[in-house]
Amino acid sequence: QQQVKQSPQSLIVQKGGIPIINCAYENTAFDYFPWYQQFPGKGPALLIAIRPDVSEKKEGRFTISFNKSAKQFSLHIMDSQPGDSATYFCAASHEKEAGTALIFGKGTTLSVSS
């Protein structure tokens, strides 16, 4: 049972474009929704995260939009750069419950062309 569904699988944008990656979750107990960025040969690195008490969070060029009623959240990358080319994973967990691990989506491979 896949609890976090991510789309699209891959994405190609031109430099300066705004790629959008979407995730949907099933478990209404989830209360923590991070995005991770992974470069080839490296471990995932936390990019930005949101909790359900807000509908949007911005950090630099990265924005998460969160829709609790639809059980969906998305990542927007403003003014994308070639250095943003990486695989992006959404994830979810029930943070307040000790021991609940992050459940990851299958990832989106982003290519930003110059």
Next chain:
Amino acid sequence: DTGVSQDPRHKITKRGQNVTFRCDPISEHNRLYWYRQTLGQGPEFLTYFQNEAQLEKSRLLSDRFSAERPKGSFSTLEIQRTEQGDSAMYLCASSRGTGRPGELFFGEGSRLTVL
């Protein structure tokens, strides 16, 4: 923070051999996680420790897999009688027990190839 460190970074072994991976978490983090990642997939949860106690194990963790975290510091993940299907990147992550426990910091992983 010196970050999460994993060793070895790469391991090639023959089917049927045993392998062991080590993870050193960020020093003040009392939670430690093991994940497995195969090509084109997201990390899949294997097991979790809070201090030295192993609190959760995934169904993915067959009897051939065992993890330990003696004294609540570093952790080891052992795979016995390796199979070709065990070939994957094994990722370790750590987090704080309080504050923002959900923020996982990952190491660079240990890549296992079983021939």
